[in-house]
Every structure is written in C-alpha cells, then in structure tokens.
Amino acid sequence: MPSDVEYSPVGEGLGMRDYWLFVWLRRAAVIAAHVTGLGLTLIISLLSRPGTSLFSWHPVCMSVAYCLCMTEGILLFSAEGSPFCFKSRKCKVRLHWVCQALVLIAAATGLGFMFASKNVSELPHLVSWHSWLGISTLAATVLQAACGICLIFPKLLCLSSSPLRLKLYHATCGLLVYLLATVTVVSAMFSDWFQATVKGVAWWGFLLLPLFPALVVMNQITNAYLPRKKITS
Template sequence: MPSDVEYSPVGEGLGMRDFWLYVWLRRVSVMAAHVTGLGLTLIISRLSRPGTSLFSWHPVCMSVAYCLCMTEGILLYSAEGSPFCFKSRKGKVRLHWLCQALVLIAAGTGLGFVVASKNVSELRHLVSWHSLLGSCTLAASLLQAACGVTLIFHKQLHLSSSLPRLKLYHATCGLVVYLLATVTVMSAMFSDWFQAMVKGVTWWAYLLLPLFPALVVMNQITNAYLPRRKMSS
C-alpha cells in the first residue's frame, strides 16, 4: 500500500534551501555540534581520571557512547557540515550502524563498571535520578537498535508498514532516545562527583553544553523526516 507521507531533504521542507545564509549557518552549527560532542567526551574523560577507580571508567564509557558515537551516528546524515558528506547513502548507513553498535558496547561497558563499583562499595543501585534516567536511556537504546534491525530485514519479516513509514518511526524514536540521553548527561552534572570538581560559572557552561548538539540533531531529524501530505495536482 503506497504511503501518503513524503520526505523532504534537510531544509527543503522549510523553503529555505536557496538562502546562502541559512546554508552557512547550518554548516557552522553542524560542525560546532561535532566539536561540542568531541569536546564533552574529552572534558568528562579528563575529569574522571580513568584508571584511578572502577567508577572512573563509567563517565568515560558513557560519554564516548552518547556524547560522541551517538552524536556522530546521527550527524553523518546531515547534508551540511558533515565530514562524511562525500560518502554514498549506503556508506552512511554502514557508518551509522557502526556508530550505534559502538554506543551499545561502550554503554554496556560503562554500566558494568558502575555496577561493579557500587557492589565493591556496598552502595545501593538506582537511588538517584541520574541512575534511573540512565537505565531508561539504556533500555530505549536497545529498543531503538531492535527497531533499526527491522529496517534491514524489512522484506524478510514481511512487515505491514511501508519502508518509508518505518524510517520515519525509526528517526522519531531515535530523536527521543537522543534527547533522553542528553537529559541523562545533564543530570550527571548534578551528582556529587561532578560538582566536587566543577563549580561556579564553569559548571553552568558544562550544564548547557549538551543542549547545543541536541538542538542541531532535533532540527536535522525534523527537517529531514517531518511528514507532509502530497499535494494533489
């Protein structure tokens, strides 16, 4: 059954494709999102001093998973400012899957370290908002990965929904997972561990930093996958 949903490339749905200022602003914002994701990963890794304790590896693994790999896995589809803009669609899909696989591996490793750390210290699990949000983010990441599998094996699974609709659902759920991950990262900055090392204006800057790539990702997905009714001639 043909779908009544049409997908527009980034920016075209807003009718702003021909404005050079808009194009350059998008390029700058996407490149800034790349830098922000990498910068957050490096900052958190430096603050955690990996190797000093079991827990020290938890922030490193989680920042690599969600600040770096998940961000890059989504932004590589951006038409402006992506370092993978020269790749074919098939190549981008493969890179996307590689990034998302690294997300699950790094997040699972980070979960293992924090569980081991709490067991050694004899501390209770899931007693903070950060831990609860983190558990929801991990569960949502697994469900989103399973949803992505259905796109690859769409024909073999004989699903009733059309492939464009499945792509729309996958992108929408992916946005929800990314925003949930952003909230989880921000909640970590309210922990005693983070506030003991970062204070004052710097803390506020770090708190707001994850919002920038989240806004860029939200804009990219909504512009690329926002459904619109086909116009009848």
C-alpha cells in the first residue's frame, strides 16, 4: 500500500455534458442535505416544546449537536453546494473546529438534561437501545475530537504517520462517528416519546430524513479520501 493516499477525482472519465449534470446533481444533493439537517433540527425542537420539562431540552440539544452542527461541520468541506465554498481551506478547518466544539457542548448539555430528568422522575438509566447508542455516540465523538487534536499538533505529539495519512484516518473515523450518530437519531424515533408525538405517515417520513444527509456525507468522504485505483478490463 502506498504511503500517501491520492484523492479520487470527481467525474473522471465522464463526457463534458455528463460531467456538468453530475456536478449539478451533487450540488443539489448537498444543498438538500443542508436543508434536511436544519429542518430536522427545527422540527424536533418544536415538537419537544423546550422548557416544558427537563427532558424537553434533551431532543433539542442532541438534534442541534448531531443533525445540525456535525452535519454542517462535515459538509462545509464540500466543493458543491456549501455556503462556505468560497472560503479558504484554512478558514474551513477553523469553522470545522468550531462546529465540532459545538457538537460536544450541545451533546454534553443534552446528556445532562436527560440525566437530571431521569433522576427527578426516579427512572433507571441506560435501559433502552437508544440510550446505549447515545452513550456510544458521545464517547466516539470525544475520541474523534481527540483524533482531530492529533491532526492539528502531530509534531508536538510526536506522531510518526504522515499528515495525509492522518487526514485519511480522521476522515474515516469521522464517517463512522457520523453513521453511528445517524443510527442513534433513527433509534430515537422508536422511543415512546417520539411515537406518541408523531404518528402515521409523518413518522415514516421522519424515519427516512436522517438517512439522506448520511448518504451525502458518506459520498463526500469516500470521493475525497478513497484511494485511487486503476481498473483495467
């Protein structure tokens, strides 16, 4: 395996007409992912009616953390459809730090509200798949943030891997964390609270919404970091 990873080009091998169609489809998908993440966050925040109880802040904080901040923190590196496409790479990296810091703050706050709500109601902790997935997602997010710090200060931490390889590891782990967060969000829709709040066809719509940004994020990362291989017939 080579020491450096070559980025796979977008639209390689396509004709000019097909290439522009491909670019516009990718741009539309990225814009739709932005809208989906923001819309899902707003709708969940409205459904939870923040302030009515301690628990009501939990869905708000977690949707802000993972549906909005984490999604935007990854999509801002997209070349198509990102509102930050005109910014320099250095500026995008700094915005990525800010978004990921907000993810940790919002997620920790949401966990605190859930913990307090359970204690007030005298209910047991960690009794559902969603709760276990949530704890796992938060732990993975903290580890991924630590990986990001290693990427920022490789010489200070005396890391032997090349910066390009560290970026590959960071992006791959970030994709896994995002997919785990998506599974956690989807599992929340099977909770008693959500099923009592949203019913019928709307529930199925909500179930599918988090999957679309996940597909866009997965496509973005694999296109940017997948090793380039020549295919011969």
